[in-house]
Amino acid sequence: MGYKAPMIVLGIETSCDETAAAVVEADHAPVGRLRSNVVRAQLATHTRFGGVVPELAARAHVEVIDAVVMRAMDEARLSFGDLDGVAATGGPGLIGGVIVGVTTAKAIALAADKPFLAINHLEAHALTVRLVEPVEFPFLLLLVSGGHCQILLVEGLGRYRVLGTTIDDAIGEAFDKTAKMLGLPYPGGPALERAARDGDMARFRLPRPMTGRPGCDFSFSGLKTAVRRAIETLESPSDQDIADLCAGFQDAVGAVLVDRLANAIAAYRALGPVVPVLVVAGGVAANQALRARLQALAARNGLDFVAPPLALCTDNAAMIAWAGLERLRAGQSDDLAFKPLPRWPLDSLAPPVASA
Ligand code: KG4
Ligand code: ZN
Numbered sequence: 001m002g003y004k005a006p007m008i009v010l011g012i013e014t015s016c017d018e019t020a021a022a023v024v025e026a027d028h029a030p031v032g033r034l035r036s037n038v039v040r041a042q043l044a045t046h047t048r049f050g051g052v053v054p055e056l057a058a059r060a061h062v063e064v065i066d067a068v069v070m071r072a073m074d075e076a077r078l079s080f081g082d083l084d085g086v087a088a089t090g091g092p093g094l095i096g097g098v099i100v101g102v103t104t105a106k107a108i109a110l111a112a113d114k115p116f117l118a119i120n121h122l123e124a125h126a127l128t129v130r131l132v133e134p135v136e137f138p139f140l141l142l143l144v145s146g147g148h149c150q151i152l153l154v155e156g157l158g159r160y161r162v163l164g165t166t167i168d169d170a171i172g173e174a175f176d177k178t179a180k181m182l183g184l185p186y187p188g189g190p191a192l193e194r195a196a197r198d199g200d201m202a203r204f205r206l207p208r209p210m211t212g213r214p215g216c217d218f219s220f221s222g223l224k225t226a227v228r229r230a231i232e233t234l235e236s237p238s239d240q241d242i243a244d245l246c247a248g249f250q251d252a253v254g255a256v257l258v259d260r261l262a263n264a265i266a267a268y269r270a271l272g273p274v275v276p277v278l279v280v281a282g283g284v285a286a287n288q289a290l291r292a293r294l295q296a297l298a299a300r301n302g303l304d305f306v307a308p309p310l311a312l313c314t315d316n317a318a319m320i321a322w323a324g325l326e327r328l329r330a331g332q333s334d335d336l337a338f339k340p341l342p343r344w345p346l347d348s349l350a351p352p353v354a355s356a
Contacts, residue, residue, distance in 0.1 A: 003329040008035070008078065009085045010108070011321025012069065014061045014101030015093025015121050016147065017042040017052045020317035021065075021072035023083075026325055030134035036075035037311065037318045040068050047186050058096025065104050072317070080112035085333065087324025090118030091341030093147075098340040106336050115333035117324040122346040124319040125281045126154050128308050131322040135306060136275050140268045142261060142294070145282030145315075146172035146187075151216045151264045152346065153271075154279075157330055160346045163264045164216025171253065172284045174220035178227050178249055182242050192246045193287050199240075199247025204230050206252040211259040216267070218260055223252055254293045261294070265301045278303045283314040 005027040013020040020039040026032040042052075042060045073079065080086075088105035091098055102118065109116035125143050129135050141152040149171040151164040169177065172189055179188025184195060206226045209219040227249055234241050261278075268274055278298045285291060285307050298305035312318055327333070 004084065007084045007325055007329055008082060009087055009117075009321045009325040009328060010069070010072065010080075010083050010105075011119070011317040011319070011324055012065070012086075012088040012101040012105050013121075013315060013317040013320045014065065014097040015089045015091070016097065016315055017057050018315045019061050019064045019068050020315065021069040022317035022321045023072055023076035023078060024131060024318055024321040024325055026329070032131045032322055032325065034131070034318055035078070036072045037316060038068050038072045038075065039311075039316055040064050052094070054094045054096055057094055058100060061097045061100040065100055069104065069108070080108055080114070083112065083114050085109075085115045085117055085324055085328045086112070087117040087119050087320050089121045089124070089320050090334075090338060091121065091344040093121055093342070095340060095342045098342070102338070102340050110336065115328060116336055116338070117327055117332070118334045118338040119320050119323045119327075120344050120346060120349060121320075122148060122150070122344075123158075123160065123349060124323040126152055126160060126346070127157075127323045127326055128281055128312050128319040129279045129306055130326070131318065132308055132312065133306055135277055135279065138271075139275050139277045139279055140264060140303070141279045141281065142257070143282045144171045144257075144280065144284035146170060146176065146189075148282060149218050149220075150346070151261060153268065157326055158349045160349060162345075162347045163267060164218060164260055166218040166220065168219050168221040169224065171218070171220060171257075172282070174224055174253070175284065178224050181224075181228055181231065182237075182245060184242075189284060189287065193250065193289065195243050196246035196250045196289070197243075199243035199245070201244075201247035201251040203244040204248040206230070206248045208252050208255045208259070211256055214263065216260045216264040218256060220253070220256070223249065223256075250287070250289055254290050257290060258293055258297050261297060262301075265297075265303065269301075276303045278305050280305070280307045281313050285313045286310050
């Protein structure tokens with residue numbers, strides 16, 4: 001193959017509430033190697049507000065970015081001169097944070113005379129699995145996190161087709177808002193899953209938005225509203241009431257995911273002979289109950305179910321470094337004039353389809 005090996009890339013991620021830096025390496029093997037993966041969460045900064053405060057996030061990124069990058073380099077036992085490229089999340093995300101990461105990566109790239117790569121955060125989530133598993137293109141991807149909820153056809157590097165997306169809340173956002181309503185601590189997703197374990201999922205009849213309809217789009221805001229109405233009918237909700245609502249909510253979300261994904265699998269199969277793999281990524285992939293349902297759905301449809309390890313599912317910089325490496329070895333890099341993008345739809349990376 002016509003690229004340098006081993007190839008080593010530093011990645012920086014600052015688009016939400018994690019300040020992260022990582023170094024990945026690849027030779028001609030089908031998967032890469034993680035040399036370091038440093039994630040500094042800002043949980044303490046945002047917990048008392050029950051959610052991420054963009055201004056505070058940006059300031060916290062500025063304060064720790066240098067230390068986080070240096071730790072990633074130290075753990076990888078490398079200096080900037082050993083790198084083949086420097087990648088940072090270029091969007092989409094909270095713009096103040098993205099600017100911090102992009103500026104840092106550009107400065108390192110300029111000083112060390114290395115290529116700079118501005119990475120689409122969603123593309124990074126989409127490609128992460130290939131760092132750890134030899135998954136070939138094309139594959140079907142369910143991306144479920146606090147900011148995103150999409151079903152993607154990953155056709156190749158830079159070629160992503162959005163099969164379905166949320167028309168209101170992202171799935172993790174729905175978990176977080178519902179958990180907050182129920183008085184559970186932030187971040188709500190894991191707390192809600194824990195509470196649901198002791199709950200009766202059949203007690204409250206909650207809606208399953210979009211199910212039974214054609215297409216693969218999602219909607220979660222009606223479900224969230226239904227939970228609020230259900231709480232309002234209770235005088236002073238007991239722990240058991242909360243647990244039952246959590247179980248009902250999680251079951252409804254699972255039903256929505258399975259229904260939408262079943263349509264996506266049918267569309268995927270209709271493309272012809274495709275790689276029979278369903279990949280799941282994003283923080284919500286940590287949910288064991290949802291994971292089990294997705295795994296069963298994949299098995300029923302003859303697909304392998306592949307989920308990157310949890311530390312690579314939630315926001316991290318290894319995925320940014322890896323997407324940078326995949327692009328660099330395909331001969332791509334970006335101009336230092338690149339401007340951070342608060343919005344950056346993934347299908348806009350794909351070359352425009354010629355109209356007939
Ligand atoms: O991928 P991620 O770390 O960051 C974003 O890009 O958003 O995902 C974080 C989201 C949060 O909304 C969090 O509540 C949710 O993932 N999450 C979960 C679980 N663990 C994390 N949702 C449901 N069940 C979980 N166990
Ligand atoms: Zn993310």
